[in-house]
Structure formats: structure tokens, C-alpha cells
Amino acid sequence: MALYAVLLLAVLFYLLPLVVMLLTSLKSMADIRAGNLISWPEEFLLDAWVKAWSSACTGVSCEGVGAFFWNSFQITIPAVLISTFLGALNGYVLTKWKFRGSDIFFGLMLFGCFIPFQVVILPMAQTLGWLGLANTTTGLVFVHIVYGMAFTTLFFRNFYVSVPSELVSAAKIDGAGFFTIFWRIILPLSTPIFVVCIIWQFTQVWNDFLFGVVFSGGDTQPITVALNNLVNSSTGVKEYNVDMAAAMIAALPTLVVYVLAGKYFVRGLTAGAVKG
Amino acid sequence: MATLEISSVKKNYGKVEVLKGIDLSINDGEFLILVGPSGCGKSTLMNSIAGLEDVSSGDIHIGGTNVTGLAPKDRDIAMVFQSYALYPSMTVRGNISFALEIRKVPKSEREEEVERVADLLQISHLLDRKPSELSGGQRQRVAMGRALARHPKIYLFDEPLSNLDAKLRVEMRTEIKKLHQRLKTTIVYVTHDQIEAMTLADRIAVMKDGEVQQFGTPQQIYDDPANMFVAGFMGSPAMNFLTCTLECIDDGYGLSVTTSDDERYFLPLQHGDSSLQEWIGKEVILGIRPEQITHVIPHKQEQSCVARFTAKVAVAEPTGPDTLVLINLNGQEVDCRVHPMEEKPAGSDMEFMVDMSKAVLFDPRTEKRLL
Numbered sequence: 001m002a003l004y005a006v007l008l009l010a011v012l013f014y015l016l017p018l019v020v021m022l023l024t025s026l027k028s029m030a031d032i033r034a035g036n037l038i039s040w041p042e043e044f045l046l047d048a049w050v051k052a053w054s055s056a057c058t059g060v061s062c063e064g065v066g067a068f069f070w071n072s073f074q075i076t077i078p079a080v081l082i083s084t085f086l087g088a089l090n091g092y093v094l095t096k097w098k099f100r101g102s103d104i105f106f107g108l109m110l111f112g113c114f115i116p117f118q119v120v121i122l123p124m125a126q127t128l129g130w131l132g133l134a135n136t137t138t139g140l141v142f143v144h145i146v147y148g149m150a151f152t153t154l155f156f157r158n159f160y161v162s163v164p165s166e167l168v169s170a171a172k173i174d175g176a177g178f179f180t181i182f183w184r185i186i187l188p189l190s191t192p193i194f195v196v197c198i199i200w201q202f203t204q205v206w207n208d209f210l211f212g213v214v215f216s217g218g219d220t221q222p223i224t225v226a227l228n229n230l231v232n233s234s235t236g237v238k239e240y241n242v243d244m245a246a247a248m249i250a251a252l253p254t255l256v257v258y259v260l261a262g263k264y265f266v267r268g269l270t271a272g273a274v275k276g
Numbered sequence: 277m278a279t280l281e282i283s284s285v286k287k288n289y290g291k292v293e294v295l296k297g298i299d300l301s302i303n304d305g306e307f308l309i310l311v312g313p314s315g316c317g318k319s320t321l322m323n324s325i326a327g328l329e330d331v332s333s334g335d336i337h338i339g340g341t342n343v344t345g346l347a348p349k350d351r352d353i354a355m356v357f358q359s360y361a362l363y364p365s366m367t368v369r370g371n372i373s374f375a376l377e378i379r380k381v382p383k384s385e386r387e388e389e390v391e392r393v394a395d396l397l398q399i400s401h402l403l404d405r406k407p408s409e410l411s412g413g414q415r416q417r418v419a420m421g422r423a424l425a426r427h428p429k430i431y432l433f434d435e436p437l438s439n440l441d442a443k444l445r446v447e448m449r450t451e452i453k454k455l456h457q458r459l460k461t462t463i464v465y466v467t468h469d470q471i472e473a474m475t476l477a478d479r480i481a482v483m484k485d486g487e488v489q490q491f492g493t494p495q496q497i498y499d500d501p502a503n504m505f506v507a508g509f510m511g512s513p514a515m516n517f518l519t520c521t522l523e524c525i526d527d528g529y530g531l532s533v534t535t536s537d538d539e540r541y542f543l544p545l546q547h548g549d550s551s552l553q554e555w556i557g558k559e560v561i562l563g564i565r566p567e568q569i570t571h572v573i574p575h576k577q578e579q580s581c582v583a584r585f586t587a588k589v590a591v592a593e594p595t596g597p598d599t600l601v602l603i604n605l606n607g608q609e610v611d612c613r614v615h616p617m618e619e620k621p622a623g624s625d626m627e628f629m630v631d632m633s634k635a636v637l638f639d640p641r642t643e644k645r646l647l
Contacts, residue, residue: 166361169328174375174422175349184374188365 025049025244032240048241052249056242058229065246067219068226072206072253074137075222079144080201086145087152087197088190092182094153095160096168106157112150117210120147128215135217143215144205151204152197159193160186195264203254223250278339278429278462279304280325285334287320287486294320296486297334302479305460311473312483313509321483322434322466327351339429349378354423355432358439360415362407368418369403372425379426393421396455413444420455433465437472449475470510474498482506499634504643507563507636513600516569516610518562519640522555531562533585536604537625541585545647546633552647560646561638566600566611568631571618581632589620601626 020037025048027041035042054064093099094106124143125134133139163186171181212222221229227250231243258265280302287295294317302308310318323329325336327348335344343351354375362371369390376386394400397417407415416436423431436452437445453476456463467473473480474494482489482497482505490502501507507515520531523542529552530544543562576582590609591602599619601612603626612628620626637646 164359164361166357166359167363169326169348170355170357170361170422171363171374172328173326173348173353173355175378176374177349180378185363185365 021244021248025052025241025248027241029237029239029241048239048245049249051239052230052242052246056230056239056246057233057235058226059233065223065226065230065249068221068223069249071137071216071220071226072222072224075140075144075212075216075220076202076205076253079141079148079205080198082141083145083148083152083201084194084197086149087154087156088187088194089182090149090153091156091158091160092186094157095163096165096181096186097178106153109150109153112147113154115150117147121210121214125214135215135220137216137220140211140215140220140222143211144208147211148201148204152201155193155197155200156190159190163189192264195261199257199261199265202257206254279337280308280430280462280464281335281337282321282325283335283337285321285324285336286332287317287324287329288332294486295324295331298486298488300481300488300491302462302464305462306478307456307463307465307476309473309477309480310464310466310483311468311470311480311509312489314468316483317486318466318468318483319434322432322464325430325464326353326355326432352429353432354426354428354430355434356419356423356436358435360407360419360439362415362418362422364407367404367406368399368410368421371407371418372403372421375422375426389425393424396424397421412440413448416440416448420452424459429462431461431463433463435466435468438467438469452476471512474510480510482509484509501563501636502645504561504563504638507638511565513566513611515563515565517638518564518605518608518610519559520562520606522552522558522560522637524556529556531560533605534607535585535587537586537588539586541583543583543630543632543635544581545635545637546581547647552637555646559640561640561643563636563638564630564632565634566613568634569610569612570629570631571614572627572629576631577629579631579633581635583630583632584627585630586625586627589622589624589626592619592622594619603628 016038023038023041024032026044026046027035028043028045028047031042052064053066053069055062056064058065058068090109094102124146128134128139128142131139131142133142167185168181171185176184206222207224208222209224209228212225213228216222216225227246230246280300282298282300285295285298286293298317298321300308310321312318320329324331325338327343327346327350331344335342337343338351338353363374366374372390372393373386376389381389390403391400394403397420399414399417399421402410402414402418407418410418416439419436433452437448440448449472456476465472465476474497477494479492480494480497481491484505490497490506492500497506497510501510501515504517508517518533520533523530523532525542528544530542532540532542534540572584577584587603587605589601590604593600593602594616597616598613599616601614601619603610603612614626614628618626638644639646
């Protein structure tokens with residue numbers, strides 16, 4: 001009983017900000033001014049959500065965050081899929097097709113996990129310029145793939161280490177080549193680690209603000225940047241309800257991904273520890 | 277089905293020599309067993325034959341073709357792995373037909389082949405299961421089925437039975453022997469189990485430290501070991517090694533032993549040539565198998581090199597068909613194999629009979645055979 005009480009307290013503590021956001025986003029401005037932070041709305045209104053989506057001002061344009069929401073998907077989906085796939089391929093090579101110095105190669109690659117965003121901004125801007133990808137969605141996707149690959153490679157490499165190499169030997173003797181083994185033998189085993197990787201990368205890329213603000217042009221900005229602009233563009237009155245609604249919209253996809261795939265995430269993180 | 281010829285194959289990992297010049301050759305349809313303790317290089321040699329590892333120097337010919345530089349898939353071999361290495365995401369059917377599919381065999385032929393193999397190994401009822409739904413013995417059969425599904429020139433078995441429990445292992449051993457007798461295929465089989473080696477092989481290569489110690493038929497290896505390592509490795513319980521002095525009495529060679537009661541006995545050797553001359557009066561190692569030291573068998577004691585002696589039983593271990601009796605000769609422990617009816621309890625005196633016709637002598641320094 002005491003255990004549940006403690007757990008309940010913890011849940012309340014962690015959920016409180018979300019509750020406040022949700023309640024505030026459903027209140028009218030008059031309601032907000034009259035009540036306090038956690039007071040119950042007098043009336044549940046979706047006006048703030050509609051405004052945040054379609055007509056709130058983000059800087060000079062006043063078309064809401066809707067378009068930026070789709071921008072984020074256009075950035076996140078290819079970035080997540082490509083970086084995950086490349087991570088799988090890297091992990092496969094680094095464990096099953098080892099070459100001279102492959103361990104050092106992996107070690108150097110790991111450094112990528114420890115490099116802060118800020119360090120790569122300037123050189124990356126220069127590179128994107130050379131490639132002619134500055135201020136484009138493609139450029140931003142490219143940045144996320146490069147930065148995410150260190151993590152995805154780490155995930156897949158550690159997963160594939162526990163996949164017996166005899167499987168690859170057997171397939172070689174059966175006549176299969178590099179890609180056939182990858183497609184037919186290795187990938188079908190990789191579902192748990194794919195789930196982990198996709199959740200991780202989706203969260204990272206979707207929630208990214210710094211790369212988004214630096215490398216994207218006005219129309220191709222992700223929703224995190226738009227949210228920042230929305231909150232910072234004041235036209236006299238600070239519309240807390242609209243701010244909160246926009247923040248909720250920005251956070252929704254990662255929440256959905258966690259709810260849908262959360263149990264696979266935990267399962268995937270511990271997979272490989274025990275032989276399947 | 278083909279011959280296999282391995283000539284002066286060497287393999288180095290950096291400065292470590294794992295294979296130090298291996299020469300072996302077997303005929304079409306022969307069953308070759310590579311046996312030795314772990315780390316002797318037998319698995320490395322197997323992987324070199326398969327093409328999973330490159331050799332540093334030397335040549336490997338399969339069916340007359342030099343395959344030394346070829347990829348595994350171009351060597352026309354099939355392999356059964358210790359861990360079975362079944363593809364977890366495929367059904368048994370998929371596992372067996374995978375190699376055929378890769379080689380673009382038409383679907384109808386593939387299905388026929390799967391049926392044939394499944395019939396042969398009695399796994400037809402398992403074809404639609406995944407490997408995770410099979411027992412150890414069933415997985416083992418599927419692994420063999422996968423190898424049998426093509427008609428490769430050579431089959432390679434890498435300790436295929438070591439993951440099975442004792443009873444199943446003996447059953448599968450017989451199955452493999454039957455299969456070989458039926459299919460008459462060339463097989464190379466790696467094991468560390470000397471009983472498997474003795475029972476299955478046409479020819480055995482006993483390996484140690486990256487060298488072939490002896491290459492011969494099971495009976496040659498057992499009766500006529502090239503050195504102390506081979507003599508001690510093959511056979512269970514192991515051959516007795518007894519340090520004693522070589523003597524010459526009336527032109528006949530022999531060895532004298534002392535029991536724990538300080539009684540001296542002379543054990544005559546069956547033959548001996550002049551090369552033994554220089555060893556007279558020196559210490560040699562007598563190798564004699566436990567089954568050659570028995571209780572007294574009346575009709576055998578008239579034979580030329582049979583000696584009798586009395587010794588105190590230190591330990592008696594009944595195994596069922598016979599009892600292993602431990603005695604003390606020259607201060608060293610010696611295993612004897614006696615009939616359970618004749619066995620005496622520990623501590624009492626018992627009369628033994630030694631058949632020296634199969635006794636062997638080793639140089640105590642080089643451990644090589646003298647006689």
C-alpha cells in the first residue's frame with residue numbers, strides 16, 4: 001500500500017507539467033487571467049488548438065504551426081529510416097565482415113556519440129554550402145543522418161555481436177553473398193533492435209531544435225523552431241493557451257511513438273542479453 | 277563425392293602458428309576424422325577446408341581441383357556446425373532449401389529435394405516448424421538435412437554431436453554411420469571425442485599443437501600408436517604408462533616391475549630387434565592398455581609373452597561388463613580390466629595376467645615409439 005502511495009506521488013509529480021499544459025491549452029484567456037495555474041477550466045475550449053495549428057503568428061507569417069508539423073515529418077521520416085538502415089549495415093559489417101582495423105574504426109565511430117551538437121555546427125554549415133544543400137530539407141536530413149549514424153551503428157553493432165557468426169558461415173557455404181545474407185538471414189532477426197533504433201532516432205530528430213534552427217530555411221523549418229518562434233512572437237498579449245496547445249502539438253508524435261512501441265523499446269534494449 | 281588432398285597447409289595468426297604443415301589425403305567415399313584436444317588446430321583445419329579461413333601456405337584439392345583460393349560457395353561443400361546454425365527466421369523447409377534457392381534450382385526440384393532429405397532423416401512432420409520449436413536432436417537432424425540437400429563433393433561435420441545429451445549422442449552417432457554407409461559420401465568430421473573417432477572413421481588424423489601426430493585407420497591408431505600422445509589420447513580408460521628398466525635375459529627382451537609388496541616380476545616382450553640393444557639397462561616407458569592386464573585366463577597363459585603376477589588391489593571400479601582394478605607397479609598406478617566374477621575387494625591380493633604381445637615402448641625423453 002505504501003509502495004503504491006509513493007508510486008502515485010511520483011506519477012503525479014511527473015505528470016503535473018503535462019496536466020497544467022493540457023488544462024491551460026483548453027482554457028480561454030479570460031479564464032487563465034481569472035484562475036490559477038492548476039485551476040479547472042470553466043469551459044473546455046479547442047479554440048487555442050485551432051489557432052495554434054492554423055493562425056498563430058510564428059514570426060512575420062501568421063499561419064499556425066500546421067505546415068511546420070508536416071515539415072518535421074518530412075525531415076524525421078527519411079532521416080530516421082536512412083540512419084537506422086545505415087546503422088544496421090554498419091553493425092553487420094563491423095561484426096560479421098570484420099576487416100583489418102575494424103575495431104579501431106568502430107571505436108572512432110563511437111566518438112560521434114560524444115560530440116556535442118554545437119561542435120559540428122560550423123563545419124557542417126560549410127559542408128552543406130559546398131554540397132549546395134544549405135537551407136534545404138535534404139541538407140537537414142543529411143545532418144541528422146550523419147549525426148545519428150554513430151548511435152545507430154552502436155546499437156546494431158552491439159546487437160549483432162550476440163548473433164552467432166556461424167549463421168553467416170553457414171549461409172556463405174550455402175552460396176549466399178554479402179547482401180543476400182544481410183537481407184535473408186540478418187535483417188529478419190533484427191526487429192527488436194530496429195524498434196529501439198527507430199524510437200531513439202525519431203525522438204532525437206523530432207525534438208531537435210539546434211540543427212533545425214541553424215540549417216533550415218524559413219519554409220522548411222521543423223516544428224520545434226516554429227514553436228520557439230510562436231512563443232517569442234508577441235502581439236501585445238501573451239496567449240498562454242495557444243503556446244501550450246502548440247507545445248502539445250509539437251510533443252504529440254513522440255508521445256504516440258512511445259505509447260505504441262514503448263514495450264518493444266524496453267524489450268529491445270534487453271534483447272541479446274539472453275539467447276532468443 | 278570426391279577425394280580430398282591437403283598438402284603442407286600452414287596457418288599463422290600473426291606470429292602464432294596454428295597449423296604447422298598439414299598433409300592428409302583421403303579417397304572418394306572415405307570418412308576422415310580429425311581428433312585432438314581443444315586448441316590443436318582441428319577446427320581451423322576444418323574451416324580452411326571449407327574456405328571460411330584462408331591458409332597461409334599450402335594447397336587444398338577437392339576432387340582434383342585446387343580450391344585453395346576459392347570462396348566457400350565455389351568449393352562445392354556442405355557443412356554441419358556445432359551450434360547447428362539454423363536460420364532462425366526460416367522454417368525447416370526454408371532452411372533445407374535455402375542453398376538450392378540461392379543456386380537458382382527450380383521450385384519443383386527444390387520441393388522434391390526437400391522431400392527426399394526429410395524422408396531420409398525422418399523429419400517430414402517438422403518441415404513447417406521454426407528451429408526454435410524443435411528439440412536438440414531434431415535441430416541436429418535439420419542441420420544434417422541442410423547439408424544433404426545438395427549433392428556436394430564433400431561433407432564437413434564440425435563437432436555435430438557435442439551439444440546433445442549422452443544417450444542421443446550415441447543414437448545419432450549410429451545414424452551418421454548408417455547414413456555414410458548408405459550414401460558413400462566423402463566426409464570430414466571434427467571431434468574431440470575419441471570414441472566417436474574410433475566408431476565412425478575410416479581414417480583418423482590425431483592432431484596436437486597444429487601437427488598431425490598420426491594418420492591411419494582406427495585400429496592402427498589404437499594398436500600401433502606413433503607416440504605417447506596418441507597412445508594416451510585414444511582409448512578409455514587410457515593406456516597405462518609405466519616407467520621401467522629394459523632388460524635382456526637369454527636373448528629375449530623384457531621389463532621388470534615391482535609390486536607394492538616388493539615382489540619383482542619379469543614381463544617378457546614378444547620381439548625386439550637390435551635397435552633396442554642400446555636401451556638395455558636404461559629407463560623406458562611401457563605402454564599397456566588396461567584390457568591387456570586381466571585376471572588369469574587359463575587357456576591364454578600358455579601363450580609366449582604372457583606373464584603372471586600377484587598384486588594388491590587398491591581400488592575396484594565396476595562398470596557392469598567388467599571391473600576396472602587399480603594396482604600399483606613400480607610405484608605407479610596401473611589400470612587393469614578384469615571380469616566382475618574374478619574381482620577381489622580393495623586391499624586383498626589378486627593374481628593378474630599380462631598379455632605383452634600388444635605392449636609398446638616409448639622413449640621417455642622424446643615420447644616417440646621404440647617398439
